[in-house]
Amino acid sequence: GLFDPEYVNIFGVPFTFLPHEGNDDGPPPPPTPKTAVFPDPAKAEYEIIWPNVVRVERILHPTLEIDWTKVDPLTLNAAQTARVAELAPVIEGKPDVTRISRIELERLAREFRQQRIIFETARDVFDQMKGAWRGSREVLLAQLVRLVEKFVASDLIKVVPLAYHNDELRKRLIITLSMSRVVQHIARSVEQASAERLVPVFDSERPIRSTADMPTWYTGKPCEYTQKSHINVCVYDSTWEASDAYVLDTSDSVAAWVKNDHLGFEVVYIFRGVVRKYRPDFLIRLSTGDMLVLETKGKQTDETRAKHAAMQEWVEAVNTHGGFGTWRFAVAAQPADIHDILADAND
Known part of the structure; x- marks a missing residue:
């Protein structure tokens, strides 16, 4: 006679297993946990x-401050800066940013004015922080711009290669083109240093x-x-x-x-x-x-x-x-x- 049908669960779904297709009742259900x-x-x-906390919000002081002794240094690589790397000649498969002409660098510097880039980037960061900010948009932006300018003028930013770090035009250009990273770096320090208190936000339906x-x-x-x-x-x-x-x-x-x-x-x-x-x-x-x-x-x-x-x-x-x-x-x-x-x- 034929063998009795056997069954196997594939991803939780019972299937009959040859050599027999089973009877009209189908395979038995998997055993229920006891x-x-x-x-x-x-x-x-x-x-x-x-x-039942859905998130924690930081409520910031009306005045933003940074403990500069606790701010990590930031290294910016000219070869990883897209607009600069595009202009660099490729040597041995890699862009050599040290060979970009000064004329091209000066043109980029005119195109990307640092003050404007700082403000535009700070505006983007504001959109991330505004939920925890109790003051006006203008006050926050003014303070962020001030802190970013102070960070840019400090010795906490290092630009590589060294030829860019030691050349004021090149250094300023790389910082300007990397302003999103610079402002995000500062924003993290501002949020931590200026947190007045952490506030739990409860589930509105089941607090x-x-x-x-x-x-x-x-x-x-x-x-x-x-x-x-x-x-x-x-x-x-x-x-x-x-x-x-x-x-x-x-x-x-x-x-x-x-x-x-x-x-x-x-x-x-x-x-x-x-x-x-x-x-x-x-x-x-x-x-x-x-x-x-x-x-x-x-x-x-x-x-x-x-x-x-x-x-x-x-x-x-x-x-x-x-x-x-x-x-x-x-x-x-x-x-x-x-x-x-x-x-x-x-x-």
């Missing part, structure tokens, strides 16, 4: 509430969220019932998480905790120009009443640093608001760190 994950009404005392809001979902992953979490079980993605969950459930320093899984607790961050969402691992209410956001991350990368910086800003903004108690943020670089983190947070 464990339901939900907020346990019997453990409502362990509910955790948090502000506050809670573990009680989590809908029931199902899992086939390893999990364990919890004692001090509003959610009935903690689903483990690693042995490290299982270890942390045990410590949180048994520590006298912890009043309540929850793994940030399907909760909707997210912090917006920007990495390489793309807006993304960061979901830290645990939310913890300490025995002191303070809140702790805990991340377990062994390896540091540029992106994890961007995530953690955004989380720190979130904490500062929420604490400045004052309506949600005191929040902290900590990162465990290895499993054993959680003990010291809890001890420090409760001091």
Whole structure:
């Protein structure tokens, strides 16, 4: 006789598998995960509430200032400046900007007057900053132009090759043609040095969220019932998480905790120009009443640093608001760190 039909899931879609096409009833559905994950009404005392922040805004001082000792130097490469590189003769496959005639350089300098370029670029930066600016457009532009002019006149800009740096005409031309980079460089320092306070902007429809809001979902992953979490079980993605969950459930320093899984607790961050969402691992209410956001991350990368910086800003903004108690943020670089983190947070 024929073999019984077999089935396989391809990207979650069940297909019959030869040598038999199956019967008219079709393949059986994939097995449903057995464990339901939900907020346990019997453990409502362990509910955790948090502000639903969609973004953090910087409110700037009416007067912009820069701590020049903290401004990083900026290097501009003439060969990477498009309008200059176009004029340069190509030597051994690369544009040699040192061989551009002075007549051509003077023509470019007349075409791109530095004062006009500074103002036009500052105007573009204003469009990025105006949401956090409480003064008039004209006041901001005037201050930005003043700061850019001071930066241009400082020794914080280096132009390469050296022949361009030591020649005032060439140096001024490269700075002018790179003004977008110059102003963006300054704008970052202005925003940091002149921030009056960080302000959380809440979701207009759901300004506050809670573990009680989590809908029931199902899992086939390893999990364990919890004692001090509003959610009935903690689903483990690693042995490290299982270890942390045990410590949180048994520590006298912890009043309540929850793994940030399907909760909707997210912090917006920007990495390489793309807006993304960061979901830290645990939310913890300490025995002191303070809140702790805990991340377990062994390896540091540029992106994890961007995530953690955004989380720190979130904490500062929420604490400045004052309506949600005191929040902290900590990162465990290895499993054993959680003990010291809890001890420090409760001091």
